[in-house]
Amino acid sequence: MMDLKYGASREKPREDAAMKRFRGHRVGQFIHWGLYALPAGRWEGKDVEFAAEFLPRVAKIPQHRWEALANDFTLADFDAERWADTAVALGARYMTITTKHHDGFCLWPSAHTDFHMGNTPSGRDVLGELVAAYEARGIDVNFYYSVLDWRHPDWRFTLENDADNLAFARYLDFAMKQLVELAERYPSVKGFWFDGTWDESVKANGWWTWEVERMLKERIPGVVVNSRLRADDFGARHVDSNGLLMGDYESGYERRLPEPWDRSVAAHDWEACMTIPQASWGYHQGPWAQSTLKHPWDVVDMIAHCTSLGGNFLLNFGPRGDGSMAPAEVEIARTVGQWLGVNGEAIYGCGFAEGWEYPGWGYFTQDSSTGQVFAVVTREPASGRIRLELPTGMELVGLQLLGSAGHPFNEHPFKRLAGSVFEVDLGGATSAGPLVFALETGAITGPVAEKE
Numbered sequence: 175m176m177d178l179k180y181g182a183s184r185e186k187p188r189e190d191a192a193m194k195r196f197r198g199h200r201v202g203q204f205i206h207w208g209l210y211a212l213p214a215g216r217w218e219g220k221d222v223e224f225a226a227e228f229l230p231r232v233a234k235i236p237q238h239r240w241e242a243l244a245n246d247f248t249l250a251d252f253d254a255e256r257w258a259d260t261a262v263a264l265g266a267r268y269m270t271i272t273t274k275h276h277d278g279f280c281l282w283p284s285a286h287t288d289f290h291m292g293n294t295p296s297g298r299d300v301l302g303e304l305v306a307a308y309e310a311r312g313i314d315v316n317f318y319y320s321v322l323d324w325r326h327p328d329w330r331f332t333l334e335n336d337a338d339n340l341a342f343a344r345y346l347d348f349a350m351k352q353l354v355e356l357a358e359r360y361p362s363v364k365g366f367w368f369d370g371t372w373d374e375s376v377k378a379n380g381w382w383t384w385e386v387e388r389m390l391k392e393r394i395p396g397v398v399v400n401s402r403l404r405a406d407d408f409g410a411r412h413v414d415s416n417g418l419l420m421g422d423y424e425s426g427y428e429r430r431l432p433e434p435w436d437r438s439v440a441a442h443d444w445e446a447c448m449t450i451p452q453a454s455w456g457y458h459q460g461p462w463a464q465s466t467l468k469h470p471w472d473v474v475d476m477i478a479h480c481t482s483l484g485g486n487f488l489l490n491f492g493p494r495g496d497g498s499m500a501p502a503e504v505e506i507a508r509t510v511g512q513w514l515g516v517n518g519e520a521i522y523g524c525g526f527a528e529g530w531e532y533p534g535w536g537y538f539t540q541d542s543s544t545g546q547v548f549a550v551v552t553r554e555p556a557s558g559r560i561r562l563e564l565p566t567g568m569e570l571v572g573l574q575l576l577g578s579a580g581h582p583f584n585e586h587p588f589k590r591l592a593g594s595v596f597e598v599d600l601g602g603a604t605s606a607g608p609l610v611f612a613l614e615t616g617a618i619t620g621p622v623a624e625k626e
């Protein structure tokens with residue numbers, strides 16, 4: 175093991191109450207909102223693909239024209255209560271909001287820049303309103319902060335000379351001041367989600383990333399920080415040069431989940447973040463985005479996939495320029511939330527089911543407190559029958575379709591194929607969306623007929 179000054183601060187996952195709470199949430203609402211929601215992927219009458227929050231870069235918009243958008247950021251239809259209601263409808267237990275994205279615009283009245291909410295027509299403290307509304311509903315708030323800042327004069331992608339080093343040192347000082355400001359203004363925040371840390375300039379300053387994590391945890395005990403912030407003494411990111419995870423959970427899964435399903439992922443805490451359109455985080459009004467919205471059952475599959483490997487799933491919403499949520503995204507939230515309302519006991523507080531193999535037709539999840547195992551069937555076989563392979567030595571005693579107490583299905587016969595392998599005919603099981611069964615199991619106590 176190398177002796178690292180700025181490496182991982184622990185070898186094992188955190189087991190304190192704040193981390194257990196974050197781990198048990200399983201479902202979060204990501205929100206990307208800023209000036210980019212105004213053009214919404216369209217500039218000078220042309221749709222620009224792959225460019226909602228990336229529009230100023232892709233469309234090469236002059237800085238002064240981008241900054242002028244602040245004058246149109248009136249928040250005419252922004253209502254933090256309505257946003258929080260969407261999180262409740264989704265069944266989200268936490269929310270992560272972009273306090274400052276790559277363009278440098280701040281959703282709070284920062285004392286360290288002029289590019290913030292205070293210099294917009296309404297002057298409203300968006301972060302303050304959101305923290306109040308979400309916490310009133312018992313939903314934890316986390317802050318996304320982009321270290322990458324396209325606007326700040328001292329930002330550098332690389333450090334070529336002393337002048338660059340001096341400038342970037344000024345930038346890191348500015349960013350640290352903003353992070354102290356966020357921690358002081360909003361001390362109830364439960365986590366920080368860092369982004370924009372892949373450039374050489376940041377990787378050469380692992381000490382700063384270590385200092386940021388230390389400062390936040392000193393000011394907000396229990397606060398949760400993602401691995402994406404961190405670089406070590408040698409510029410290694412997420413995982414230090416000794417192979418240990420930095421930060422409190424792995425956050426490299428951006429618009430992707432662990433594929434193929436791999437039990438090794440369950441060794442540490444992690445989170446996947448996902449867009450509802452194919453690739454747009456900020457609201458994009460064009461057909462490129464709006465014709466690619468995910469189906470609610472795809473979202474349910476992703477939630478169960480993450481839970482089955484001990485990870486959280488952070489589903490992104492891109493509110494429109496006036497502050498209203500996009501109706502199509504709200505509808506998806508409602509449908510997923512209704513499914514969670516019936517089947518959430520297989521997700522919330524659940525994780526990897528030790529000893530259960532990946533079944534192919536969905537996922538096994540296990541309640542971390544009770545040990546109850548669930549089967550989440552997201553890809554029903556054409557035969558209508560699923561093969562249930564239990565850990566060796568166990569047998570299936572019964573199964574209960576969630577949300578259907580007393581339903582005839584629950585007396586449904588199933589058959590042993592061999593040893594700990596059973597087959598369940600799903601016929602007669604009805605549910606809105608993927609089926610979930612609570613499995614009643616026991617140890618095989620006597621000889622069993624081996625049929626296959």
Ligand SMILES: C[C@@H]1N[C@@H](c2nc3ccccc3[nH]2)[C@H](O)[C@@H]1O
Pocket residue numbers: 206227369428447455
């Ligand atoms: C969570 C996501 N991370 C940002 C991002 N910036 C990128 C720059 C290069 C490649 C991928 C990126 N993703 C996206 O804008 C979104 O905020």
